[in-house]
Amino acid sequence: MAVTLVLRALGLGDLLTAVPALRALRRARPDDELVLAAPAPLEPLVSLLDAVDVLLPTPGLGALRHGVGAPFRPDLAVNLHGSGPQSIADLLTTRPERLITHRHPDFPRLDGPAWKGDLHEVERWGVLLACHGIPVDPEELWLPPPSEPSPAPGAVVIHPGAAFPARRWPPERFAAVARALTHDVTRTVETDGREAGARPVIVTGDEAERPLATEVAERAGLGREAVFVGQDLAGLAALVADAALVVCGDTGVGHLATAFGTPSVLLFGPTPPDLWGPPTTRPQHVVLWSGTVGDPHAPTPDPGLLRLTVPAVLEAARTLLVGGVPCRTNTAGLPPDQGGPTGKTGSRSVSSARAMSD
Incomplete structure (x- = not known):
């Protein structure tokens, strides 16, 4: 063969x-x-x-x-x-x-x-x-759902980690989002009588990210049972595939959400989403980006990433959770003088953050 x-x-x-x-x-x-x-x-x-x-x-x-x-x-x-x-x-x-x-x-x-x-x-x-006569359909990003059941079906997945500090939104902001979305669930139970825990908010990460995930959960007022750290890839895939929503930075978890069609709010920092973001044809994946390009390997959070606000993330998350489709944005709703719409989507002359040179 x-x-x-x-x-x-x-x-x-x-x-x-x-x-x-x-x-x-x-x-x-x-x-x-x-x-x-x-x-x-x-x-x-x-x-x-x-x-x-x-x-x-x-x-x-x-x-x-x-x-x-x-x-x-x-x-x-x-x-x-x-x-x-x-x-x-x-x-x-x-x-x-x-x-x-x-x-x-x-x-x-x-x-x-x-x-x-x-x-x-x-x-x-x-x-x-x-160039070699092989046509590629760029929309074929999907994967079938894994057979392994999710340990937290229907959860809101908060994934605060990223490979480099430049792409990590501050943990206190992730915690504020998690806390607000947890409050939304509690309020829904009190108002509609729905069963508590129907949409748990959880925090994920690999074993090296345990301190970060624990910090986010503690700041959000979540218990230890909300920290899902050290899952193997099969377990992480099951969580994302069966999640109600994923909130994360420019990471592999965001690509998992795209592959499984899970609604997601993706926080981009130094790397433009037109290099690594989800297809613009999929409105269930909302990209927030300040419109500025930075160093993806910097030892501190990218200044553009820091311009993304908790209210902007919550607005996108809540709209997706009720079944709506926010307008896709690369600017997080900021005014023009603070990184808002200017008619530009950021430089396309910068090399991709993870485009391997060898």
Whole structure:
């Protein structure tokens, strides 16, 4: 059987933004065994994806050359990892019959489109594959719901963490949102007589984010039972898939909400949402952004992110929770002199925060 090997040895959001490209490859080569080289912890989501046959555990760059290797010679290798040179070198060690990748000066014999830092991450891989006659539907971001039941069905999920401090909205603001939404549930029970706990507000995070999640929960007046930390990816996916709402920053959890169609309020900071945000055709995902571009790897919260207010987040969250659709905004309702509408959506000349250079 012919083998197509795809390299995407990155994180959660990176996998989910590559789903349309993976599905396009499956359609283009239906008889191939499609092998995805990606980190092993992503397996619960890869198993939901109808495009991938085999996950080759690949923790990062260099693993194909010096670690896991590839127990086969692929007929086609596809670089969905980055622009090179390391990702290209990794795939070349598998001795593919053919390689699809972006053009790089270190490999002048390999043809491909130039890397452009101002493309949305989904569009980037669509352009790459289109150059080889493989059309990609950028709307194919969906995943089927996981079979694992949610430990908190219908919850409002507050996810305060992010990979870098620049993308972390202050914990006291997340707590204010959680406290207000908890009050909304209590008031609904008192007014309508609905059963308490019908829409719990919970705080999520990985094990390293336990102090942050606990702080947010304590500030919000939530009990320990509201802290869901250290879930494996299957458990986190189940929580998000069955949630009433997700409130988070520019993180992989936001991409999970997009994949499962869960309503979400997404707080963008230094990176423009037109590089990593959800499709503009999906109004159940509301993006708040000040309109300014910053350093996504800065050691402190981005100034633009700090301009997003608790009332703006609550307005979007409450509208979604009652089944409404807020107007999509990149400005959090701020006036023009404070980051509000100016007719601009931010610079598209800045490289994507997570567009890998190698």
